[in-house]
Amino acid sequence: MFKHFKENKVEIASAITKPFPFLMSLRDRDFISEQKFQEYQETCKNLVPVERVVYDVLSNVQKKFSRDLLKVIFSKTHLKAYPDL
Helix, strand or coil, X not given: CHHHHHHCHXXXXXHCCCCCCHHHXXXXXXXXXXXXXXXXXXXXXXXXXXXXXXXXXXXXXXXXXXXXXXXXXXXXXXXXXXXXX
């Protein structure tokens, strides 16, 4: 599963087109810290494409790779918000 996740980060990031609810879900479940959350939010506000920010987030959280992480990324909430996911 890890290899598949790592190989498909670009595709996952491309499907996520807005920071809400993705970043909030990862922060609320402690996959990213409050500090990282704020940094990512600020980066999005500075007009860096959301997909690029999400790719960076995915690269960061891959260090904490687990089934729980996959459950968050592919949750019903995210699948509804990002139908291409």
